Amino acid sequence: AQKVTQAQTEISVVEKEDVTLDCVYETRDTTYYLFWYKQPPSGELVFLIRRNSFDEQNEISGRYSWNFQKSTSSFNFTITASQVVDSAVYFCALRGDSSGSARQLTFGSGTQLTVLP
Amino acid sequence: DTGVSQDPRHKITKRGQNVTFRCDPISEHNRLYWYRQTLGQGPEFLTYFQNEAQLEKSRLLSDRFSAERPKGSFSTLEIQRTEQGDSAMYLCASSYPGGRDGYTFGSGTRLTVV
Numbered sequence: 001a002q003k004v005t006q007a008q009t010e011i012s013v014v015e016k017e018d019v020t021l022d023c024v025y026e027t028r029d030t031t032y033y034l035f036w037y038k039q040p041p042s043g044e045l046v047f048l049i050r051r052n053s054f055d056e057q058n059e060i061s062g063r064y065s066w067n068f069q070k071s072t073s074s075f076n077f078t079i080t081a082s083q084v085v086d087s088a089v090y091f092c093a094l095r096g097d098s099s100g101s102a103r104q105l106t107f108g109s110g111t112q113l114t115v116l117p
Numbered sequence: 118d119t120g121v122s123q124d125p126r127h128k129i130t131k132r133g134q135n136v137t138f139r140c141d142p143i144s145e146h147n148r149l150y151w152y153r154q155t156l157g158q159g160p161e162f163l164t165y166f167q168n169e170a171q172l173e174k175s176r177l178l179s180d181r182f183s184a185e186r187p188k189g190s191f192s193t194l195e196i197q198r199t200e201q202g203d204s205a206m207y208l209c210a211s212s213y214p215g216g217r218d219g220y221t222f223g224s225g226t227r228l229t230v231v
Binding site: 004035037042043044045046047049050091093104105106107108109110 | 150152157158159161162165173175206208210219220221222223224225227
């Protein structure tokens with residue numbers, strides 16, 4: 001079975017602060033894929049990043065960065081110099097590669113990020 | 118292509134009625150997925166199509182739920198004899214094989230059963 005845990009239910013920061021959203025996952029698959037999605041109040045899930053299990057290189061995209069650590073089964077997401085527009089629910093998701101799980105994403109329960117002006 | 122479209126955006130129905138939702142995926146994507154999201158939770162997988170074939174169904178998809186994807190284009194999700202527990206956001210997503218470049222989600226259909 002696959003599981004994604006986002007222990008932080010809600011986080012509030014003041015604009016320009018850095019914030020890290022935690023994600024811990026469980027899977028028995030040796031090959032798997034990790035995702036982050038943003039869900040603004042409009043409801044649409046916006047794709048942010050896809051990372052496969054054999055690529056542990058950290059990634060930076062503008063103010064966003066991701067830290068993938070296989071040893072601790074974590075895929076954390078950092079927003080640098082946060083802005084009010086970053087306020088949303090952020091979901092971490094996992095897709096395994098074995099039959100029965102190879103097509104579906106397993107999502108965490110999400111972290112509500114509020115950036116205050 | 119404007120992304121994944123879902124219709125309607127909102128649906129209020131009385132308990133016991135049938136409802137049908139539609140999803141139009143990105144035209145180049147041959148895979149289509151349905152998810153259900155309840156308040157404060159992440160989306161949960163319901164079912165998946167590759168072209169017109171329904172290849173996987175979650176145990177969440179009771180016999181009151183049926184999904185189709187005729188001709189491998191748009192998809193419909195029907196719920197018969199709705200119950201209050203069916204109230205949720207129903208999300209559709211599409212992707213290329215293997216989910217490369219991620220899964221593109223629609224804005225969802227919010228169902229309220231009264």
